Amino acid sequence: MPVLDKKDSPFEEIAPGIKRWELVNGERGAESLTVADVILDSGTKVPIHTHPTEEAMVVLEGDLDAILGDEVIPVTSGQTVVAPPGVKHGFVNQSGATARVMAIFPTGRIERTLVK
Numbered sequence: 001m002p003v004l005d006k007k008d009s010p011f012e013e014i015a016p017g018i019k020r021w022e023l024v025n026g027e028r029g030a031e032s033l034t035v036a037d038v039i040l041d042s043g044t045k046v047p048i049h050t051h052p053t054e055e056a057m058v059v060l061e062g063d064l065d066a067i068l069g070d071e072v073i074p075v076t077s078g079q080t081v082v083a084p085p086g087v088k089h090g091f092v093n094q095s096g097a098t099a100r101v102m103a104i105f106p107t108g109r110i111e112r113t114l115v116k
Helices: none
Strands: 011-015 018-024 034-040 055-061 063-068 071-076 080-083 089-093 099-105
Touching: 055 089, 063 080, 063 099, 089 099
Parallel strands: none
Antiparallel strands: 011 018, 018 034, 034 099, 055 080, 055 099, 063 071, 063 089
């Protein structure tokens, strides 16, 4: 069983002020799992998108507005948002503080489609 270190994880800025590390994925040894650590600066928005798989998003730190389908739901640390396959989702951070989310997918390779 490999032990993976975040400092060795691929990093991307998916939108201004949104930093994302893929901690586990197909390129890092997993066949059917992706886990990402996402940091959202205050005043940022994760672009609305969909996936062909479900996604669980665990709020580790902060307060966010979760967009799930046509709903906007306030969420806080300790809560998990589950987006079914094909359902649009994202987050808005209007809290005045940084927030952190752990994103979990049942696939080693994520497919993402942006929604306008």
